[in-house]
Amino acid sequence: MxxxxxxxxxxxxxxxxxxxxxxxxxxxxxxxxxxxxxxxxxxxxxxxxxxxxxxxxxxxxxxxxxxxxxxxxxxxxxxxxxxxxxxxxxxxxxxxxxxxxxxxxxxxxxxxxxxxxxxxxxxxxxxxxxxxxxxxxxxxxxxxxxxxxxxxxxxxxxxxxxxxxxxxxxxxxxxxxxxxxxxxxxxxxxxxxxxxxxxxxxxxxxxxxSGICLADPPFKTRYFAPANLRSAAEDDRYLRLVQRLIVEKCTLRYCGGLVPDLVHALVQGHGLYVSPVTGSTRAKLRRLYELCPVALVMECVGGKAVDPASGNGILERAVADCDERGGLVCGNREEVEAAIESLLG
Amino acid sequence: MxxxxxxxxxxxxxxxxxxxxxxxxxxxxxxxxxxxxxxxxxxxxxxxxxxxxxxxxxxxxxxxxxxxxxxxxxxxxxxxxxxxxxxxxxxxxxxxxxxxxxxxxxxxxxxxxxxxxxxxxxxxxxxxxxxxxxxxxxxxxxxxxxxxxxxxxxxxxxxxxxxxxxxxxxxxxxxxxxxxxxxxxxxxxxxxxxxxxxxxxxxxxxxxxSGICLADPPFKTRYFAPANLRSAAEDDRYLRLVQRLIVEKCTLRYCGGLVPDLVHALVQGHGLYVSPVTGSTRAKLRRLYELCPVALVMECVGGKAVDPASGNGILERAVADCDERGGLVCGNREEVEAAIESLLG
Structure with missing residues (x-):
């Protein structure tokens, strides 16, 4: 073409x-x-x-x-x-x-x-x-x-x-x-x-x-998208994170589609997307087809995209197999860091 | 035409x-x-x-x-x-x-x-x-x-x-x-x-x-859409309702658009939509343009649509003014009744 x-x-x-x-x-x-x-x-x-x-x-x-x-x-x-x-x-x-x-x-x-x-x-x-x-x-x-x-x-x-x-x-x-x-x-x-x-x-x-950037704090409205929320029933740390976000009066936007959920953050300038992987739930997001591309987008707009199992950046580790899967915490840096602290701290 | x-x-x-x-x-x-x-x-x-x-x-x-x-x-x-x-x-x-x-x-x-x-x-x-x-x-x-x-x-x-x-x-x-x-x-x-x-x-x-009906219990998957969730920071009953739904492993789907949120329930056969009105938040949903039409849809598919302030059906009361507003709890009957019990009981 x-x-x-x-x-x-x-x-x-x-x-x-x-x-x-x-x-x-x-x-x-x-x-x-x-x-x-x-x-x-x-x-x-x-x-x-x-x-x-x-x-x-x-x-x-x-x-x-x-x-x-x-x-x-x-x-x-x-x-x-x-x-x-x-x-x-x-x-x-x-x-x-x-x-x-x-x-x-x-x-x-x-x-x-x-x-x-x-x-x-x-x-x-x-x-x-x-x-x-x-x-x-x-x-x-x-x-x-x-x-x-x-x-x-x-x-x-x-x-x-x-x-x-x-x-x-x-x-x-x-x-x-x-x-x-x-x-x-x-x-x-x-x-x-x-x-x-x-x-x-x-x-x-x-x-x-023409140029998309996440906003800097203080944020007018804080949005959050808690994916795989059913797992919070078995994971106290995830449950407490969600409770904290509610009590801090964050605004819920979660449609359950990874692309629209992240594009919401890009367009609004703010967003926290959390998809942890806990004991009984199987990781669903594929590293090669989902996690790596969205992590690149997040980093290009000044945000972070982190593996909630390790706290490391999604893009810090090579993809060894087409079917590798994992969790995701991404969005504004400050929100991602605080969420990882809640999930792993 | x-x-x-x-x-x-x-x-x-x-x-x-x-x-x-x-x-x-x-x-x-x-x-x-x-x-x-x-x-x-x-x-x-x-x-x-x-x-x-x-x-x-x-x-x-x-x-x-x-x-x-x-x-x-x-x-x-x-x-x-x-x-x-x-x-x-x-x-x-x-x-x-x-x-x-x-x-x-x-x-x-x-x-x-x-x-x-x-x-x-x-x-x-x-x-x-x-x-x-x-x-x-x-x-x-x-x-x-x-x-x-x-x-x-x-x-x-x-x-x-x-x-x-x-x-x-x-x-x-x-x-x-x-x-x-x-x-x-x-x-x-x-x-x-x-x-x-x-x-x-x-x-x-x-x-x-050709014929849409909400499902009867037991439900394969229970969906919930907690609107106006920021108000749960000031309303213990709403916060406890949301916590109960999480712990009961309901699946979150909430895009923040009334029509797609309700159509999700219609298509899946299950859903609970909750938009309470609490002290410091102003009711946003208009009775004539939003609440009455969606309540009719919900009742036609075997569901309920209730005013969370009174527990009465949305359609039980006439609209006296074009700008009247209120809250909404709607979806499958059993879920609506349990939610109203949590909010008002």
Whole structure:
């Protein structure tokens, strides 16, 4: 995919070029990888809008197959988009959690020069790790859901330093509108995070927030999202943390979809998301497809993302396996530190 | 507005006719009022999808005007739709909380026979009370929001018996899809509640759940939505209720939008929504535009909707003024009764 002048991606490309100097050698990221992902999010949105019956997930066991269908639809749409982007060398997803060559490479028996000159052997080669449709349990009532994508330098995301090798993340939000958060942290450049408004007609996507930062204290309103709250019944420290937040008059916002829950904090400038893992509950959040991308976003906006089991940063440890899972405490630094103190102290 | 065969509203009209016998004399409700409201919800959805900048509400004081703009846009879209429906005699809304003749009547200097023969003086005359866009505070992060409509027999909703005069309610949900819940309780007929899937292209709206009922105990999963939770810091009974629900391992789902919060319960078959009013917090939910319509929906699906100040049913008391406000506890009967016992006992 190449972005011509006047294309739907002109504003995105213009904004990206303002963030990345020409000598950063990221032309495929700017002109192909990120526009391809926005294109994929627009296509998933369009499919969801008309998926009234496929979206009857989670309502009854009889619809188990439907749940699979809508997840697989999103997976296929994103895979088809990736296949148009030669700079993406490798991809894996929550639906197919094995790193494989991107279809564009599989389909090319003989190495060919791609449209924008980034063949698999070019300087830019990326690995994409994605969760095609996060929040299946809240699709049936028509709540906002999302797509999560991490973009890594090189031909694998496994056993790499997440802090330097995961150079971008994209969160797609399917709600009354279709939006995307893009975070960039390219070694040697300042981190950046901005929001794209996706045009339903596909003609002009807009930059709707050019620089997203969490607010500094004092906070006008403090928001909290206590995930996996059922585990507080068995974990006194989590129960006491939630009680403290209530007594401190924090405002509850928790929809149960990781993407909308975090985007709420990004847009409001404040938020604490807590998803601890306790004895009898199994960790649900996947490190490669969920935790690493959202941790990058949080760090790019000045926040923190921490493993509640250890208190260490999510991005301090390499991902050794596509199916690794864990908990998450993220949001404004001060809130995250106080929450970790409550959970581990 | 008249529904021809093969129209986008054919499935809706067919389903409504299966619920309402021909001699119920509700032809304008079936063929004009409800299709008009579905049409209005489709139009609001379409506007929201492209309102990336108008939707920057709640993010900063500087955007105060924008917040007004998007609420007023939805108001205008719905008013324009109502003006095409002569059976709607009177309308009022949260944005313009005074009962006035519907524009179709204002615009008609001399009485004329309407397309479907329901002139203002016909047997069917309805009053519509609506909240055009409920959930402004969560539009900015792109969370699902809604429209709430109550439909009353006659030419006013004020000082009427809500239990018998409010004969229908519509909840529009703007999320990844656009959907609507329609509840009907026409004296002499069984109550009914169903869900419509709105086609983004406007060509065929579908019935996606033909009969919605809350589940009977025992419940597989118990959901709770504690609204106005900050007030629990000052209200021990509310704090203890929330603690009990956590310890009983209920699952938290609370997005802070009344429509999506209640539709979650409708779709899952279980839910408890609690919005008490305590000493220092002011009641926010308006009886005419929010409480009465959602109470009708809840009663039509076998649930309860109760005023937490008195323990009485929301629909037991007439609305005397367009701006009356109150709290709400609603959802499955057993859960509502136990919650009221905790709050008042």
């Amino acid at each position: 190449v972005v011509p002048n006047g294309s739907p991606y002109a504003a995105l490309e213009h904004h990206l070029k303002s963030l990345l100097p020409q000598d950063s050698k990221r032309s495929s990221l700017v002109s192909s990888v990120l526009p391809t992902l926005i294109d994929a999010i627009a296509a998933v949105s369009s499919t969801l809008q008309s998926s009234h019956h496929v979206a009857l997930v989670g309502t009854a066991n009889a619809f188990g197959d439907d749940q699979l269908n809508i997840d697989v639809s999103a997976e296929n749409i994103i895979r088809e988009a990736l296949a148009r982007c030669p700079a993406i060398a490798v991809a894996s997803s929550e639906e197919d959690p094995i790193e494989r060559p991107n279809a564009t490479h599989k389909a090319t028996a003989e190495p060919t020069q791609s449209a924008e000159g980034s063949s698999p052997s070019s300087a830019e080669q990326y690995t994409v790790a994605f969760d095609p449709l996060d929040g299946s349990s809240i699709i049936a009532p028509n709540w906002s859901v999302g797509t999560i994508v991490g973009i890594w330098d090189g031909t694998t995301a496994l056993n790499q330093d997440p802090a330097t090798k995961q150079i971008a993340a994209v969160l797609g939000v399917y709600g009354p509108r279709t939006t995307a958060i893009i975070a960039l942290r390219i070694p040697g450049l300042p981190p950046a995070c901005f929001e794209v408004g996706i045009d339903p007609s596909g003609s002009v996507h807009q930059i709707i927030r | 008249v529904v021809p065969n093969g129209s986008p509203y054919a499935a809706l009209e067919h389903h409504l006719k299966s619920l309402l016998p021909q001699d119920s004399k509700r032809s304008s409700l079936v063929s004009s009022v409800l299709p008009t409201l579905i049409d209005a919800i489709a139009a609001v959805s379409s506007t929201l999808q492209s309102s990336h900048h108008v939707a920057l509400v709640g993010t900063a004081n500087a955007f105060g005007d924008d917040q007004l703009n998007i609420d007023v846009s939805a108001e205008n879209i719905i008013r324009e739709a109502l003006a095409r429906c002569p059976a709607i005699a009177v309308a009022s809304s949260e944005e313009d909380p005074i009962e006035r003749p519907n524009a179709t009547h204002k615009a008609t200097a001399e009485p004329t026979q309407s397309a479907e023969g329901s002139s203002p003086s016909s047997a069917e005359q309805y009053t519509v009370a609506f909240d055009p866009l409920d959930g402004s505070s969560i539009i900015a992060p792109n969370w699902s929001v809604g429209t709430i409509v109550g439909i009353w027999d006659g030419t006013t909703a004020l000082n009427q018996d809500p239990a018998t005069k409010q004969i229908a309610a519509v909840l529009g949900v703007y999320g990844p899809r656009t959907t609507a819940i329609i509840a009907l309780r026409i004296p002499g007929l069984p109550p009914a509640c169903f869900e419509v899937g709105i086609d983004p292209s406007g060509s065929v709206h579908q019935i996606i759940r």
